[in-house]
Amino acid sequence: MRRLTITVAFLTIFASLFGGMAAAYALGGYLESVWYTGASALSNLVILMLVFVMVIATLLTLAERKWSALMQNRVGPNRARIHLPGLSSRSLAGIPHIIADVVKMLTKESFTPKAANRFFYALAPILSFAPIFALFAIVPAGPTLPVFGHEVAMVVANPSFGLLYLFALASLAVFGTVLAGWASNNKFSLLGGIRACAQMISYEIALGLSLVGLMMAFASIQLAGDSGMMEQQAQYLWGIQLDGFDVGIPAWGILIQPVGFLLFFAAAFAETRRTPFDMTECESEIIGYFVEYSGMRFGMFMVAEFVEMIVFSAILTTLFLGGYHLPFGGQWFANLAFFKDYPWVYGATMGMVFWLKVLVLIYIQMNIRWTYVRFRYDQIQKLGWKILIPLGILNIFVTGALLLMDTSMRSLGLLGILEILLILILISSSPKSSLHKPIGQNEALPSHH
Amino acid sequence: MNDSSPKTPSPPTPVPPPAPPKTPPPPKNPGMVTLSVDDKEVVVKPGTSLIVAAHQVGVKIPHYCYHPRLSLSANCRMCMVEASNAPKLVPACQATVAEGQVVKTDTPKVKAQQRAVLEFLLLNHPVDCPICDQAGECKLQDYYVRYDFKPSRLWGPKVQKNKRKVLGPTVLMDQERCILCTRCVRFMKEVAKEPQLGIFGRGSHERVDVFPGAKLDSNYSGNLVELCPVGALLNRDFRFKARAWFLSAAPSVCTACSRGCNVFADYMNQDCFRFRPRENAAVNQSWMCDVGRKSYRWAGENRALHTLSHGKPVSVDEALNRAASLLQKAQGSIGVLASPAASNEDLMAALAFARDVLKVNMVFVSGRPDGAADKLLMMADKNPNRKGLEYIALALGIELKPFETFTPSAFQAVWVLGGEMPESDIVMAARLKTVPTVVQAQHASEWAHECQVLLPVASHLETECSMTQHEGLLQRCRQAFPPKGDSAPHWQWVMRLANLLGARMDWSSAKDVFSTIAPRIPEFANFDWEGQAPSKQSRPGLPLPAASDGRPPAYRQFACPSAKGCSP
């Protein structure tokens, strides 16, 4: 019964992703035809950002608790019930908790401390939510396709300064955090704000450095578009055609820049300020920069955290995991006769692939958050300044040297695959017993004769 | 109860200082008897009992019927010891010492005897310790735990007797608990000289009782409760009021008459529960009268606890200001009434204040009226400190005048120190109505309640103080608990009044008062105020004092749990 439910739930997720993307294409095409060329950007704004991102963020508030429960052998939230006939005895996988939470957030008093700076206190949640949310504008969620006779691009905006937009907005998020910490006029929140400031500014550098190699490899900082960083990942480093079905090693960012991927992943994770990088929050000691916030203002901080996860996952997907592209058989799939007649089905399928990649990355982030313990303050700084930044610089030099020798990215890909293999070997060859050996039990116990 | 007191040798044979040890035998110390008790050498007068001799070297021999101030009966058999000059065990209370005797008190034979006696005593004992007031200070309990500690071998019913026999106004008897030591019978015959009790019946049905148709109405019947080693004789007044181990004991003096019997005031929190006589060979030996025994209530009943003005509560400062201005106005024409029930320190402060600040050279003596006296302890003069008042007034050059000559209308104001009056409340109210009056009193009597200013005074249990009894003997009282409410000792009120009137009196304790003024009084000059005070920790007679485990006295908060709006 449970397996059936879970299978159905998975299928529902696929179906709704597919349906959502199909609707996005349809609305985009409709707007293009009835309004002006480029009007699909508006529909993308609504469907991709307001519907997809916000709905997933909302669901994540529950998923965070439910998944962590599964990881920790618990049941998770299941007490909120909908009091309708037939429903009141069912926990509905905790879904009513979302409703309850939203109602609570909206109706709770939004408290302002007496000595707080009222203006900045009110501004901080907006500042921490808006830039992160706006980041998603440059992420393409599907291929550009003709719908109703008009080209529909599945991206809100495709500026030529793509990655610069990313860095610019990502570094704005720190203002919300620091302002919240300072304006609350609370010692603990100020501590949280200062920690956030130090941590996020350190990791901005690593975040930027980690992508330089990728920019050099793709010779572009635009994300979407034909020459954009994502379209370039559709090509194969080494590929062959098997009876029309294309197989090979794609030029995904993770293969040509595995170090860049790890650095970006770590830096992005630190930017989201989630465990193990949650120095700013530290529920167990200072509660964090938002300690004085309540009601929907606190809700903004909370939702911002989840939106941040989604947005960084989407950017990671776009930059390193080939966006909406399949790892192989992409050309064969695109050339299927059925899709020539119904291009929006192809687009919706590719969009679904994109969102599934995003969901997997979100799961990995959750997994990390519920597996590792919090870094100490000095460890965070050490990791940022002594490991990530030198590695990033080294990565730039190595990438540059290899690109000078060979512009086709093949040597880069070779190095990347070697690096990945090295990590896999390290994992599989580490002796098992060493992990379970109790510390200090090396000596034999003295005999008591 | 005081039989285990270390300072209490048998009165007919007071113990002299040990003679200097000399070398070889026959009489090792001429004129004295030398023996060994548990390998310790003892030198005593001939004719001393073994129990006293053993006590001298710190060997405690368990006993029930023996009491140093009563005749010997040797019926409980608990004090049997092994002596080298007797083939069988001998009762240590009765056997006298012999030269070269070797006494053993902890041989297996003695232990078996002690166990056998306890088992015998417990055969018909109901073991109803849960409802027995003696529990906690019961010798049967203590000796059972110490010398027997074996489960009972008896099964089946015990002999049933009267468990609630009212013997008289003070004493109630549980005949089942009685172990027939006859201490009570002997006390009534020998000390109180009112033989009202006897032993009736035979065998298991033997019991202590009053003679048919008679009542135990002696004024000394309360002593039986302390004498009784078990819970057979109980104080009707104290019955079921508190458990013995919750009470702490403060050494004090009974203030019911001028005898000044030494007592322990047993108290918990801020309440006194009973007086028990405290050993003092010079004053009361081991006894006290029932009237004094009940006087513990005076410290708690009908107390004035707030500063009043015309019967209405006012703040302490307000009351003092009114009193001061009243006395200020009447300067030169103030009538002072001093009570001989107040303590020495209070009277010293008050008379010094009257002479130096109020400029008064005669003081009227109030105090409780005379009452009944008896042959043993109770005096007709019911004021505990009349002698002290006389000494102090003489030394300070103040003339004492009898109360009969006191006419309030001759003065512009009256200052009353101590609320004890020879006249009834109504008469006093009528007499003092005509003139502004400042009263310092312990009790809220009607006339004191209606006067201009009433300053509440702490009882003698709430302060450190001293009293001079009728023979001129100065005795110390220890503070049991802090003063209740606004009340304070007389000397504190006097000091504050004096400071308001411009004089400088600066005392921080009763000891200060005494050491400032006593040097002027020849009778008090050599009194070591601190050194003569009985130690507060000592609690002879009770094997389990509340503070024996290192806790401060009355540490236990045995009080009703309270929450807002809740009172049981």
Added chain:
Amino acid sequence: MSHSESHSESHSENPKSAYDFWERLYVPALIKGMAITTRHFLRNLWSERDDNTEVLERKTQSLMATVEYPEQRVPYPTGYRGKHRLVPREDGKPRCVACYMCATACPSQCIYIEAGEYAPSDTNTASRVIEKYPTVFMVDVLRCIVCGLCVEACPKDALRMDTSVHTSPELERKAFLYAKERLLAGEPTQHPNDPWRHRKSSDEPLHAHKEAHTRIGEDP
């Protein structure tokens, strides 16, 4: 040389011996940690949940150990100390004789008792016999540390904590002061040696021959 000494010494000689190269590499351990978490996640997600309250006897692959309390309850062990109760006699009055043993034993001093006396003319036989009873018996359960020493101390089997009931939540502090009426609950209990089963009052029983010898062990 004791074990602890050898332990500390070996560490001072070679402080790095606690971790080997693989452990100091961290990355494999990090990945393995994530694998463990994911294994738990998938196992708990995929397999049916068994909600047997005996957690150790659960049969399915799911590792969830939760017992959902108000609906499911783990049976209390036999020695469980629940809410206090004053054990009633057969006639409904408390067995308690106000001996203060519980109040004396109580380490948190949460029991308060005031004793009273049943009149010799009380209509109730048991009351006439035992004389003493608590007029006030209060337990401040907020102060109580549920140690059970009062039950151990009670010589009359008058106080028990066998109710298997928790202290119930209340809205007011004073509602946690359990008075005698609230404490008096549960099955009445009697014992063979209860004094009121052997006599009718605290007076001396009327024997036909008082002096006739009743030996110890015989019923008079």
